[in-house]
Every structure is written in C-alpha cells, then in structure tokens.
Amino acid sequence: MSADPIPSLPRGTRLHHDSVRGAMVLLAPEKALILDEIGAAILSAVDGSARLSTIVARLAARYDAPLAEVAGDCAEFLRGLAADRVIDLHD
Amino acid sequence: MTSPPIALLAELTHRCPLACPYCSNPLDLLAREAELDTETWARVFREAAAMGVLQLHLSGGEPASRRDLEALVTSAREAGLYVNLITSGIGLTPARLQALADAGLDHVQLSLQGITAEKADRIGGYAGGFARKMTIAAEVTKIGLPLTVNAVMHRHNIDDLEATIAFAANLGARRIEVACVQFYGWALPNRAALLPSRDQVIAAKRIVDAARPAYAHRMAIDFVPPDYYADFPKACMGGWGSTGLNIAPDGKVLPCHAAATIPGLTFDSVQDRPLAEIWQHGTAFTAYRGHGWMQDPCKSCARREIDHGGCRCQAMALAADPRAADPVCRHSPARAMVDRIIAAEATAPAPAFTYRRLAPQA
Ligand code: SF4
Numbered sequence: 001m002s003a004d005p006i007p008s009l010p011r012g013t014r015l016h017h018d019s020v021r022g023a024m025v026l027l028a029p030e031k032a033l034i035l036d037e038i039g040a041a042i043l044s045a046v047d048g049s050a051r052l053s054t055i056v057a058r059l060a061a062r063y064d065a066p067l068a069e070v071a072g073d074c075a076e077f078l079r080g081l082a083a084d085r086v087i088d089l090h091d
Numbered sequence: 092m093t094s095p096p097i098a099l100l101a102e103l104t105h106r107c108p109l110a111c112p113y114c115s116n117p118l119d120l121l122a123r124e125a126e127l128d129t130e131t132w133a134r135v136f137r138e139a140a141a142m143g144v145l146q147l148h149l150s151g152g153e154p155a156s157r158r159d160l161e162a163l164v165t166s167a168r169e170a171g172l173y174v175n176l177i178t179s180g181i182g183l184t185p186a187r188l189q190a191l192a193d194a195g196l197d198h199v200q201l202s203l204q205g206i207t208a209e210k211a212d213r214i215g216g217y218a219g220g221f222a223r224k225m226t227i228a229a230e231v232t233k234i235g236l237p238l239t240v241n242a243v244m245h246r247h248n249i250d251d252l253e254a255t256i257a258f259a260a261n262l263g264a265r266r267i268e269v270a271c272v273q274f275y276g277w278a279l280p281n282r283a284a285l286l287p288s289r290d291q292v293i294a295a296k297r298i299v300d301a302a303r304p305a306y307a308h309r310m311a312i313d314f315v316p317p318d319y320y321a322d323f324p325k326a327c328m329g330g331w332g333s334t335g336l337n338i339a340p341d342g343k344v345l346p347c348h349a350a351a352t353i354p355g356l357t358f359d360s361v362q363d364r365p366l367a368e369i370w371q372h373g374t375a376f377t378a379y380r381g382h383g384w385m386q387d388p389c390k391s392c393a394r395r396e397i398d399h400g401g402c403r404c405q406a407m408a409l410a411a412d413p414r415a416a417d418p419v420c421r422h423s424p425a426r427a428m429v430d431r432i433i434a435a436e437a438t439a440p441a442p443a444f445t446y447r448r449l450a451p452q453a
C-alpha cells in the first residue's frame with residue numbers, strides 16, 4: 001500500500017453529529033465510534049480526494065502542532081480504521 | 092441519569108420463511124396481527140434518535156416479510172439513525188433492495204446458514220433459500236451497499252469455517268461475523284443438535300487467528316466464541332440496560348431478546364409509555380442494571396466491572412436464578428452442570444432439529 005494514500009469514507013460509513021452526547025460520531029457497519037476532537041478533525045478532513053500528507057499538513061497548520069506528531073497520529077488512526085474495513089485507503 | 096443507549100434492535104416481525112433451529116426468537120412467536128404498524132414504528136424511531144440511539148438494527152424474524160420495510164427505512168433515516176438490515180435475503184428482490192438503498196439503508200447483514208445449497212437449506216429448513224440468498228448477496232455488492240455476512244456456527248458447519256470465510260470474501264463482504272450459536276430461544280431446546288465439541292472449537296479459534304491477518308484490508312473478521320467453552324462469561328449486552336435495547340414485534344421493550352424468559356419481569360410497551368421513560372425507569376431495565384442485584388460470587392468479584400456477572404437469562408436457564416453468576420463462569424457453583432452438558436451432548440450423536448415454526452409443536 002502507498003505510503004501516502006488517499007483516505008475516503010465508503011458508502012455505509014458516515015460522520016454524524018450526535019446532539020445528545022455533544023460529539024461527532026463515526027457510524028459504520030456494527031460500529032459507532034464516539035470521536036474526540038482529534039479524531040473528528042482528522043475524519044472531517046477526509047474528503048475522498050486529499051492525500052494523507054495533505055490532510056496532515058492542513059491539521060498541523062490548523063492546530064499549530066508539529067508535523068511529525070500529527071503525521072504519526074493520523075496514519076495510525078486511519079490505518080487502524082482501514083484494517084477494520086471502516087474506511088478505504090486508495091493508492 | 093442512566094446514559095442513553097447506542098443501539099436499538101427492532102424485531103419488526105416474527106414471520107420468517109426460514110426455520111433455523113437456533114433462531115433467537117422466543118418459542119412463543121407472535122402472529123402478524125400483533126405487530127406494530129408503520130406509523131408507530133416511525134414514532135419509535137424518532138423517540139430513539141432523540142434519546143441518543145445511533146444505530147438501528149432492523150431485524151425479525153425476516154424484516155422483508157414486512158411490506159412497509161421501505162417506508163420504515165425512510166422514517167428511520169429521517170430520524171437520523173444509522174440503518175442496518177439483518178436479513179436472510181428471502182423476501183428481497185433486486186428491485187426491492189434498490190428501493191431500500193434509495194430510502195437510505197446504510198448496511199446489510201446477510202445470514203449464511205451454510206456454504207452449499209444442500210446444507211444451508213437443510214439447516215434453514217427452506218428449500219431453494221440458498222440460491223435466492225446468493226442472488227441477493229450479489230445484488231447488495233452490485234448496488235454498493237456494505238455487506239456483512241453473519242455465519243452462525245455449530246457442530247454441523249463449524250468444520251467448514253475456513254471455506255466459509257473464503258466464501259464470504261468472494262461474495263464481496265467487508266466483514267464476516269463468525270457467531271457460534273448461543274443457547275437462547277430455539278437454540279436451547281436444540282442444544283444437543285448444535286453444541287460443537289471442544290476440539291471443533293479449538294480448531295475454529297486457530298482458523299480465525301490465521302484468517303484475520305490473511306484477510307486484513309479485505310474483510311474484517313468478528314468472532315463470537317461459544318461461551319460454554321469459556322472460563323468467564325461474555326459481558327452480555329455490555330451490561331443489562333446500559334448500551335442497547337430490543338423492541339418486540341408487538342412493541343414490548345426488552346433489555347435483551349431473551350429477557351422474557353426471566354419470570355417476574357414486566358415489559359412496558361411503546362404503545363403505552365415513551366421510550367426514554369421505559370429506558371430510564373421501566374422495571375425490566377432497572378431490575379438488573381448496575382451491580383446492586385448481585386450476590387456472591389459476583390458481588391465480591393474483581394471481574395464484575397468487566398463482565399457484569401454475565402448473562403441473566405443464562406443464569407435463569409441453567410441455574411434457575413436470574414441473580415446467580417452466569418453458569419459458564421469458573422467461579423459459579425453451577426459450572427459443573429455446564430461441564431456435564433458438554434460431556435453428555437457435544438460428542439453424542441446429534442438428534443434431529445426442532446425447526447422454528449410459528450405454531451410451535453408442543
Ligand atoms: S434465525 Fe433463521 S428462522 Fe430465525 S429469523 Fe433468522 S432466518 Fe428466520
């Protein structure tokens with residue numbers, strides 16, 4: 001798999017604002033992941049066309065955080081979801 | 092305040108063309124006349140979403156036996172729920188599936204009784220079912236809906252596990268749920284016909300462990316091991332009345348699908364009381380919520396935060412006491428009985444199935 005894949009949310013995976021819990025939730029088959037601020041920011045940046053490196057750069061700028069740290073967090077989070085077939089990663 | 096539930100399992104109907112001997116429906120099946128109408132379900136979905144439910148599982152019986160399934164999916168999506176259809180595929184057609192997808196269906200969970208027509212139709216008790224299911228499976232992936240294959244495993248098909256996993260992947264499933272039969276509903280009287288042997292279970296665990304990395308990025312594999320062979324019970328429903336609820340075809344609200352087997356519980360109906368109030372204050376929910384009901388060994392056990400004492404319905408079924416530790420637990424005085432059941436049933440010749448029927452045999 002590419003080191004810099006394009007993440008996307010496949011049909012059946014979607015972000016939902018949960019007004020009862022006051023949080024963003026990732027809804028997918030057999031899963032409802034209540035997201036923290038970082039998870040929500042990463043997934044909100046997934047638009048099906050931006051590469052991982054672009055998403056990382058955007059988030060690092062927005063949160064004024066070290067690029068390497070953001071890159072590590074993003075890759076781990078998204079690759080975990082992809083291994084579990086919740087999101088897709090394209091070359 | 093009890094935190095809100097995540098998931099609602101709506102048993103839209105008990106009607107089903109199949110007759111699986113492990114069906115989780117109660118032995119007393121409800122007839123069509125008892126079922127909630129379209130409008131009532133739509134109101135229940137709105138109430139569920141407003142109280143914090145995120146995922147709706149449309150189940151049965153066979154939910155496609157309801158002619159208003161498309162309308163129910165529409166109202167559930169309008170309410171803001173994630174909509175999962177749990178189906179045998181029978182009663183669906185390509186056109187109907189497309190209509191459900193257009194109505195906003197999010198995900199299809201298709202049951203698989205076996206991987207050959209001969210075996211699947213014998214287990215499901217419905218000739219021709221396998222072929223129709225295959226048509227629907229192909230249609231689900233063609234439309235682009237995510238597919239989960241739900242393979243219920245027992246002594247007659249667990250030896251086919253490796254081939255079953257490959258079969259599901261070839262159908263284009265994104266996940267497979269390998270669920271060993273749990274002994275509730277119709278499975279309990281069929282236990283001797285279904286209980287796998289210890290050797291079968293050990294082999295199945297090895298197969299799952301090897302398949303997970305082999306199918307990574309292609310198909311996720313969930314595995315529900317048979318609790319009779321476990322040392323400690325499963326955390327049933329994530330704890331009684333804590334994460335999910337079930338609604339029966341007639342509107343009765345249950346903490347789990349087997350809860351009606353516990354004597355003395357009374358179940359409120361969505362026809363009489365708001366769902367949020369039933370969840371918070373209904374006596375069937377408060378009865379075993381938290382740990383206050385516990386007696387020893389659970390009461391003083393360090394694992395109680397993990398498994399919440401296991402399953403109340405299994406404690407009732409095997410130890411005749413819903414407050415007992417789940418009898419599969421190594422600390423339970425009733426564990427010896429589970430071992431006796433395994434010794435007596437798991438390797439003896441399998442008796443014939445008692446198929447699930449709307450008018451159960453006496
Ligand atoms: S388990 Fe079998 S009989 Fe029961 S509802 Fe599902 S398909 Fe029908």
Ligand code: SF4
Pocket residue numbers: 323324388389390392393394395398399400401416417420421422423
């Ligand atoms: S004694 Fe009760 S709480 Fe402890 S492990 Fe057994 S079932 Fe769970």
